Amino acid sequence: GIKSIEWSEASKGDILSINPETGAARVLKAGSTKVKVKVTDVFGKVIEKEAYVSVRTYVNSISVEDMTFNVGETIDLKVKSDPAEDRNSLTLTLGDPTLASIDKESFKMTGKKPGETLLTVTGITKEGLVISRTAKITITPVLVNKIDIWPNPLSINKGETRQLEYEVGPDNATNKELTWESLNPDLVVVDDKGVVKGVGTGTGIIVVSSKDGNFSKEVTVNVGQPLIGINVPKEVKIEKGKSDSIWNYYKPV
Numbered sequence: 001g002i003k004s005i006e007w008s009e010a011s012k013g014d015i016l017s018i019n020p021e022t023g024a025a026r027v028l029k030a031g032s033t034k035v036k037v038k039v040t041d042v043f044g045k046v047i048e049k050e051a052y053v054s055v056r057t058y059v060n061s062i063s064v065e066d067m068t069f070n071v072g073e074t075i076d077l078k079v080k081s082d083p084a085e086d087r088n089s090l091t092l093t094l095g096d097p098t099l100a101s102i103d104k105e106s107f108k109m110t111g112k113k114p115g116e117t118l119l120t121v122t123g124i125t126k127e128g129l130v131i132s133r134t135a136k137i138t139i140t141p142v143l144v145n146k147i148d149i150w151p152n153p154l155s156i157n158k159g160e161t162r163q164l165e166y167e168v169g170p171d172n173a174t175n176k177e178l179t180w181e182s183l184n185p186d187l188v189v190v191d192d193k194g195v196v197k198g199v200g201t202g203t204g205i206i207v208v209s210s211k212d213g214n215f216s217k218e219v220t221v222n223v224g225q226p227l228i229g230i231n232v233p234k235e236v237k238i239e240k241g242k243s244d245s246i247w248n249y250y251k252p253v
Helices: 084-089
Strands: 002-009 016-018 025-027 031-041 046-055 061-064 067-070 074-076 079-082 091-094 100-103 108-111 115-124 130-140 146-150 154-157 161-163 165-169 178-182 188-190 195-198 202-210 216-224
Touching: 002 016, 016 031, 061 115, 061 130, 067 108, 079 084, 091 100, 108 130, 146 202, 146 216, 154 161, 154 195, 178 188, 188 202, 195 216
Parallel strands: 067 130, 154 216
Antiparallel strands: 002 031, 016 025, 031 046, 061 079, 074 108, 091 115, 100 108, 115 130, 146 165, 161 195, 178 202, 188 195, 202 216
16 A cells, blocks of 8 residues: 655746645746655655656736846836746747847846847737737947046157057947047057057147047147257357357357
């Protein structure tokens, strides 16, 4: 004869609540689990069996709204069901799963890269009818809103090169790449890494712009002529009774 029967299930009361003596189960939420029965006879022989149980709950209606958020941002899914507690039974499908990730446990979505896609939400009614709703998902880039450059203004000599230091913000900007342009290439030139060279003398402007097109900054560059020597005449003649400045005879080289 049978001495005892014990029932248990693998989700530990998350999906099913099961009576260990009678095996009566109560559904708590949609999902899958395993139910085990352990039978012991009067001679101590034990037999165990397992069954895979898939729990499906039903919905009467579904609503979903369009969502727009940034790359790296996590938002609550704007999805509702009737009854509300059965929304975990819904199937959530992104048209392009490379753009965002969905955490069905927390019902949240995180942007991975910029773009647009569709979210399709599907549920089943008690009558077995499939309900499906679709929403537009837009993931936007985090735009650059700050470019700090130093030194600014910059003073260099003709023929001299100097690396401009810079910092781009915010830290989570999607694209931190910059473009560099000299508005006065006859005076100063700049490469794509921010290395500046004086090619003339005077004041020039360099414009630094974010590649996302949201922010730009100007750098003033003063280019001088380096002094490499002076020419002084070997003899300066000044007539008696007259005054003159010796400086007038010095010429920079």
